[in-house]
Amino acid sequence: MSEARVTLSEAVARDWDVIVIGTGIGGGTVGRHLAEQGLSVLFVERGPAGVRAEEHALNPTLWGEEARLVRGYWPKPLHATVNGVSTTFHAPLGAGVGGSSVFYAAALERPAPHDLDSSDDIPHPTGGWPVTYAEMDPYFAKAEALYRVCGDRDPLGPDKDLPDGPKMTPSDQALFDEMTAIGLHPYKGHLALRHLKDKAVYLGRKCPNGSKMDGRSAGVEPALETGNAALLDRCMVTEIDHTGEDVTGVRVSSREGTARLTARAYVLAAGALHSPRVLMASGGLGNGADLVGRNLMFHLNEMLALWPKRAARAEGASKALAFRDLYLQNGARFGMVQALGVEAQYGEVVHYLNMAFDRSRLRRQKWLRQFTRIPAALAVKLFGSAKVFVGILEDLPYAQNRVTFDPNDPDRLAITYDMAPELLQRRKAFRAALKRRLKGVRMAFVSAAPELNFGHPCGTLRFGDDPQTSVLDRNCKLHGVENLWVVDASFMPTSMGVNPSLTIAANALRVGEKIAIRLHNREDGDV
């Protein structure tokens, strides 16, 4: 990767076809597509390229901005005011080549048609996405091929056959049989993995051997291999210069100093928390309808432990199983259930309990906080043989849930979010449905309180046909701006009942096609 890295002064000296801000699933995928179309692409990434052999996971307990940044973690904490309670913590956000995706567990699941489309039977809460499932379908297939998605066909879903995934462990097989016996429809979850036969699998951590497909291995690295793309790492975009109709450059800051970079087209892919922040730092670009940063959604994580009857202890985590029997129940939007894929370890459980403590009524009694260690140790013992699953409960858009911006501290990452009564009601129904449908399998809910999945932010620059109700048009170009597109999870009008990654990748390919056509047409026009 080093040959394709450029310094700030080298980046300034060139006039690029496209500047891509951020290198996660969205930025990596669109940059690869554009580079493969022969366009010159500059990736601007806040974090470092890193060392390819690294294999660490996210670590929310590590403080110190430089220590976080060299590991590819977002350096600054998130200030979250949730239901009126403010906490400050490190969200599961990456800052490095591949963005947050280098730390993900590679679940690339298709949404269901009703996640996008509205029908008489299943009305969509926003009236439907501007692009239908049928229009997205070829891009889902392309993204699945690009990311080498493997696994079983969902017996309840519309997806096509995929290559076979990793072999199930004996306890996964036991659980699979138990679930089938009680009438559920489990399947091997969809994972972005290649070289299954001869390489170790790294889920939930950086993959040193290139087998996990993420924004780095499926996006930036193949883009750089075309020879048409370059990487400017450890460089922060501070502001987008524009005339109102045209973006004229991006202002950046790195260890080399500050500079202005220019291109014919710009793609913002900094993630659903950062992209609106960058727009707000740019004189309210795209904010004519006061929608930038609004309609922030996360999923609610409903974690449950399942103990297979024929348990094999200490097999390690696996992400094999998923089921969608409760995806939509009597018109209520729940979501899919999948193996967590990350082992519950002592340090993570302590952190998780400390976070819960900080939101609890006990939070002013700081000395009590250290006692979270005891239940944590017990939990690790207790859940040792269990498989931890997570139900992904869809979140719906509310304008008051939003990324906030402080002009005096534009780098500050902050959100306010209130759990809607409707969401809490739906969560109750989801838990009841889970309990009912899993009768016969030994199970326990891991948490009592609702848990936001801070790794799945979306919706903050929603796309739509009406500039009064959306920030982006149907091609994810800013309404009224000629040359700025957004391809991260910001564009989603609703959060769906699945992990966002496949949809981000598919949409990035769709938008990439539009950008390439636009730039090639202009080239012809010039001649």
Add this chain to the structure above:
Amino acid sequence: MSEQFAVITGAGSGLGRALATALCARGIAVAGLGRRADALQDTATLAGEKFTPIVADVSDPQEVAAAFAHIRAIAPVSILINNAAVYPHRDILDETGESFMQTVATNLGGTVACSREALKDMTVAGRGRIINVSSFADLSPLPCSAAYSVSKGAVTIFSRALVADLGDRLPNIVVSTWMPGMLNTSMGLAEGLDPAVAAQWGAALALWDDPTLNGAVFEMNREILPSRGLKGRIKDVVRFKRRVPRQIAP
């Protein structure tokens, strides 16, 4: 595992020579750094054809860089034993700022510079082994050992700092600290241990392939467990973890 290639500093005498001989006898190719060509040649005679002598003063980062450029042209480094050290017996009233820092430059500076160079290869491979030869001189310094004690204590801390920086990211680059014991070398005591005996432990420790050795400290052939405060001991009990020191199998 792929072919190993070891670098040993201070290979022209004492423990370094014995380590080079021991590793070569186990079939490992070794590049030995030392200040004196003739002393390195004597090591080469003992160690055999698997030994490559390289003249360099580890207190000079430029000489270290040149030496590793030479080494890298042969093969990437997979094992580094930071052994080179000087021990001037000097009263603090006879030290100057310069003389003190000259000792630190060899004992600590050499360890840092060689580690940085070796890490260039090890971070690409994603694996490697670093043994920092240290001592307990820092715990209760003897008279006339200020610079030695300070720099050796710092080497022990440097091992811990390496683990703090790399342990989570590159867990297969394994750093251990080794206190070989009092040796019968020109730097040690006449009644000390034969360096050839200690070198068998050092060689075995360098070839011991186990990521849980990251951050481990060994004295002679036995692991020294880090001391635990009350909180840590309670945590161990709650987590059903009993710590047992390991022993180097020669």
